[in-house]
Amino acid sequence: MGHAFQFDIELRRGAGAYICGEETALMNSIEGYRGEPRNKPPFPVQVGLFGKPTVVNNVETLVNVLDIVVRGGLAFADQGTPDATGSKLFCLSECVAHPGLYEVPFGTTLRELLTLAGGVRDGRSLQAVLLGGAAGTFVFPEQLETPLTFAGVRSIGASLGAGVVMVLDETIDVQAILVRIAAFFRDESCGQCVPCRVGTVRQEEMLHRLCTGHTLGTLHDELALHAELGQVMRDASICGLGHTAANAIASALPRLPLFPSARHS
Amino acid sequence: MTAMTTSAAGRSLSLTIDGQTVCVPEGTTLLEACRLQGIATPTLCYLENLRPVNVCRVCVVEVEGSRTLVPACSRRAESGMVVQTDSERVRLSRRLVLELLASSVDLSLAPALAPYLERYGVRPARFGAPAAGKERDTRHAGHHEALAGPGAETVAQPVKIDNDLYVRDYSRCVLCYKCVEACGVEAQNTFAIAVAGRGFDARISTEFTVPLTDSACVYCGNCIGVCPTGALMFRSEYEMRQAGTWNEAEQTHTDTICPYCGVGCTLTLHVQDNQIVRVTSPLDHEVGHGHLCIKGRFGWQFVQNRADPTQPS
Numbered sequence A: 001m002g003h004a005f006q007f008d009i010e011l012r013r014g015a016g017a018y019i020c021g022e023e024t025a026l027m028n029s030i031e032g033y034r035g036e037p038r039n040k041p042p043f044p045v046q047v048g049l050f051g052k053p054t055v056v057n058n059v060e061t062l063v064n065v066l067d068i069v070v071r072g073g074l075a076f077a078d079q080g081t082p083d084a085t086g087s088k089l090f091c092l093s094e095c096v097a098h099p100g101l102y103e104v105p106f107g108t109t110l111r112e113l114l115t116l117a118g119g120v121r122d123g124r125s126l127q128a129v130l131l132g133g134a135a136g137t138f139v140f141p142e143q144l145e146t147p148l149t150f151a152g153v154r155s156i157g158a159s160l161g162a163g164v165v166m167v168l169d170e171t172i173d174v175q176a177i178l179v180r181i182a183a184f185f186r187d188e189s190c191g192q193c194v195p196c197r198v199g200t201v202r203q204e205e206m207l208h209r210l211c212t213g214h215t216l217g218t219l220h221d222e223l224a225l226h227a228e229l230g231q232v233m234r235d236a237s238i239c240g241l242g243h244t245a246a247n248a249i250a251s252a253l254p255r256l257p258l259f260p261s262a263r264h265s
Numbered sequence B: 001m002t003a004m005t006t007s008a009a010g011r012s013l014s015l016t017i018d019g020q021t022v023c024v025p026e027g028t029t030l031l032e033a034c035r036l037q038g039i040a041t042p043t044l045c046y047l048e049n050l051r052p053v054n055v056c057r058v059c060v061v062e063v064e065g066s067r068t069l070v071p072a073c074s075r076r077a078e079s080g081m082v083v084q085t086d087s088e089r090v091r092l093s094r095r096l097v098l099e100l101l102a103s104s105v106d107l108s109l110a111p112a113l114a115p116y117l118e119r120y121g122v123r124p125a126r127f128g129a130p131a132a133g134k135e136r137d138t139r140h141a142g143h144h145e146a147l148a149g150p151g152a153e154t155v156a157q158p159v160k161i162d163n164d165l166y167v168r169d170y171s172r173c174v175l176c177y178k179c180v181e182a183c184g185v186e187a188q189n190t191f192a193i194a195v196a197g198r199g200f201d202a203r204i205s206t207e208f209t210v211p212l213t214d215s216a217c218v219y220c221g222n223c224i225g226v227c228p229t230g231a232l233m234f235r236s237e238y239e240m241r242q243a244g245t246w247n248e249a250e251q252t253h254t255d256t257i258c259p260y261c262g263v264g265c266t267l268t269l270h271v272q273d274n275q276i277v278r279v280t281s282p283l284d285h286e287v288g289h290g291h292l293c294i295k296g297r298f299g300w301q302f303v304q305n306r307a308d309p310t311q312p313s
Helices: A023-030 A059-071 A073-077 A110-116 A150-154 A174-188 A194-212 A219-236 A240-244 A247-258 B030-036 B088-102 B111-119 B178-183 B222-226 B235-243 B294-298
Strands: A087-094 A100-105 A126-131 A137-139 A164-169 B012-017 B020-025 B060-063 B082-084 B166-168 B193-196 B203-206 B232-234 B252-257 B266-272 B275-280
Touching: A059 A073, A087 A110, A100 A110, A110 A126, A110 A164, A126 A174, A126 A247, A137 A247, A174 A194, A174 A247, A194 A219, A194 A240, A194 B088, A219 A240, A219 A247, A219 B088, B012 B030, B020 B030, B030 B060, B030 B082, B060 B088, B088 B111, B166 B235, B178 B193, B178 B222, B222 B232, B222 B294, B232 B235, B235 B275, B275 B294
Parallel strands: A087 A164, B012 B082
Antiparallel strands: A087 A100, A126 A137, A126 A164, B012 B020, B060 B082, B166 B232, B193 B203, B252 B266, B266 B275
């Protein structure tokens, strides 16, 4: 800043609840309350931590700011695409030769990113990529040329989310992963609003029905019910957890016959 | 010196609700605006004497330009807002939210919801038959509980009867937070109950699930006063319902002033067969806003002591 500007940095340690990554639940938690998201509006920039205007940033964003301050905005914008400048961190995990954290310019394609990590492990073929984490979407081999920008992945109905790239090869039981994701959201929902609290349980129950083959009506009926559930969780839940809790499963369900374990159903 | 103040309540704004232009005072919520227009809007966690917590999501409406639906109970009207209360999106959300509730909670003592269950064509059986109930109080936040078995999980569990004044039947609890709010900052400031657990295992609990008699509860009964589904109930009402003698059609309501102290709360005595069976207080009462204390709420047995005081007992 060039002036005698002093400020304190106070670190607060979270206790690991997924929901406390939601910014208003995080504020409630810091204030000593139950980690439950607040209804918006008012937004944190209006009424935030302890009722004061608050800006919430990820560490990745702040690191980018440092980069811009040190190298200048133009140099920063040299990387990436005109619409998405700079670089992005991606966390590659599961069936890649070299799992880890990769920093690539925005606009790198998913295929290039996978190649950077040595491709699919043990020479196996790719079944799917879970892009963006549990609240993200499954991306399939024919979508690997998608450029990794916010708009690029949106065009295939996906999101970058937290930059999670979970690579799943042909041997992975994707249905088991879907069940795990459903259980995860059922456990991590704060329980405040009905669409998310009950919706995440109904979603878990549905996946168990699909796995055991004891569907309510036809497979088509189940998919239609899940589509309704996803729509209402997106429309009527209080926060992003409920809005996205059906995304990954919804993106995979229409591909059920592609999954080896579901071919019989 | 004359200070120029603009009273927020003095200004009005106009918005569009279901195609009709509506003028309301600044600060009006969409729910109030809808009710002014005579638009029937379901609510569950909303009550006139509590701050909206907007958790039940049955009152959602569609606001043009908003990515998601918005809760009418807490969202304030803004100038130029275009609101739909009966669009396909709104009907779908209201129907499904009611189905999620009706498939997991016993709503048989929530008569205010009945017309909406019918209006939106609620079919809770779409999620399967109810699964067998499991003990919920032992569940820990973040520990995954396996599903109860095939069928739709419910919040069914035994009624908690641990004191003489009221019972807690959490198989009827929709987790509207009203009791927590009334026990806390909205009325009583006792904080005897709060939400415990997470997700579907979230439930209303005393500290460490101790019985009410070991908790901070002061038996004001304000939680009963705000409960919309009969989960919290006078023990007198509960026992009459169990015995099959509860008959609301036969009951008269008599307003009187509480005889205990000088505050002057209005009591509404619900009387059946010349016996007081329940006491409430009007929500719009200027003294207590519908809230009472243990004496007003439960201290009426002396009225029913019919023994002749002139005769030796």
